[in-house]
Amino acid sequence: MIWKALYPGRRPFAARPLNDVNLGYITMPFDDPAFWRAGAISTTVVMAIVLVMLTIDSLEAIAPGGSHVPPFTVVNRHIDYVHNAKLGRDMPVVGEDEPLFGKAVNSPEAEALIAQGKLVIQSRACIDCHTFMGNGAYYGPDLTKAWLDPAWEAWVAITGAESREEAMVRFLMAPDQYATWQRRMPNLGISRDEAVATVAYLKWLASIDTNGFPIHFGRIKVSE
């Protein structure tokens, strides 16, 4: 019925009566633009409906607390990234209590930290040098699992900090002073509060199940 409404012409698979011209073959009206128009409309409608259905399901999975994205309060916990032999891919694992700067935050506080962290990320256009989940620019390293980067151990010593999060904050506030490679991050005037929120954001980001991207992060060291 839908097809008839879209294309009132000959039915696509209708057998034609045998005559000298068509020799009885089942023919389709390929030469009629209206036939293809009906095809274009029906394909688009079907695909759009499927996309909407998948979107509803996906948005549920990626909401904080959904099946793939932990709630923002995950910043109070230890986060690891391990290979899941059963699924055959790397997955984040949320562990024991390990609050940022030793101070646990409640749900509204965590939400505020994440909101502020995202504002810092957007206002400094981090994504135009770095990538998040592989999306962005490729001049700086990917930040999806930056919280888990083994390099921070060295940065704790370099910045004279007492913890990974403090080292990250000190670096973010004055990246030009702690340059270790030819490509230096510029000083973007990030305040302490902004740096703390950004670190919280990166910690939460590392806890998202990204289907195994990036693969075996930090498990194989590369010598210089």
Place this chain on the structure above:
Amino acid sequence: MSRSKNLAVKYLTAAVLLFGVMTLSGLMSAVYYINPDFLYGLLHFSVAKILHIDTMIIWLLMGFMGAVYWFLPDEFEREPTGILAAEILFWVFVVTVLVVAGIFTFVQWGPGTETTLWLFQQGRKYIEAPRWAAIGVALVMLVFAWNVVGTALRARRITGVMAVMSVNMAPLVLLYLIAFPKIDNMAVDLYWWWWLVHLWVEATWEILIGCIMALAMMQLLGTSRRIVEGWLYIEVSLVLGTGILGLGHHYFWIGTPDYWLGIGGFFSALEPLPLLGMVVHAVYDAGVHRMKTSNRPALYWTLAEAFGNFLGGGMFGFMITLPQLNLFAHGTQWTVSHGHFAFWGAYACGVLSVCYIALQERRRLVTVNGPGWVWAFVLLNGGLIGMVGSLLVAGMAQAFFERAIGGSTLDAFIAGQENPWFKLGMYSRFGFGLMFAAGYLVLVWNLLALGRREVAVVVQAMPAE
């Protein structure tokens, strides 16, 4: 000449100028990879990068709009509805682009507040423009849509090509609204961001350029409307049939469920099909007419568009679209290689083709030919293919050494970037970038000088017709 065509020429001129800004900022971006101290503390990589990708979007958009305003009066045999608003908004658009470019260059960033998002920077790739500017762009798009749809309604008749274009205006405008909200959850943010980026670029833009190329083919080769429209509908069903769920290839690693690996992989693997169709169509039509046309550069740029779209968008995209390989290639220079080839092939070549079509009519040239355009064509395409090849080498090295072996940490990232093959790729990309820039200069010279000396001959010939 009609007001719509005058406006078209303005848009095409602005597009070609912004194409220059894109080329220059692209060259600058390439320099940072070779010399990281370049302009350090003054103008960082991200600024050059933002200028490069944003002007790319804007010049192509302006090019499309120019093309549509050019063909609109021919299709409907009347001035577009609301042409005055379009004429005013052209200048609003230009001023907005200039002010935003100034902000990106001199202000660069702001504190982490909503005010920054409104005034200076939204910091989302491709849609970095602050909200006030995004409102301006949305307004321009809205009036553009009104011009197309309103004219069709007023004319009380519609051609198949214009019907497709009119329907396409709705997603073109609606999807742009994703440029506004600040979404805290990165997974959700990227989910919708890809609706804008993928469904604009790989769906609505493909259809818009498909319509433009259909109109161009009718003018260039005199292909019959029936054939062109039949093909256009096939294109639409294939582009949207594969492209809507092909969106899934961007949902592999952003936190979305793993069914996207299968859906995205399958449908995006089919995405080259419509592009192959375009090549078949273009080659067939050009062959039928034995490449006979009065406008050779326009025909060659149309063919470059068909091949570039298929190779750059289709094949280079296919190369990295299956999740098993994308796990390693994602977010590397390999993606950049595909991106450059795809945008160039799918859109830039088409806009340049329309520039030559418009020039022929505007300068009343019986034929358009000569050595100038050939030089531009060879230098631009040669430079582009060279850059794409260089980035491919660099990207493959990065995928293997940083992702596959190194595990994507900071150390692995540095190891990949310091890899000799990667560095070789970066140097050769810059070299081919210079070649491309030379091609751009020849193109501009050719567009300016084309037919200037022949005008007298043409005018003399006219009374005899």
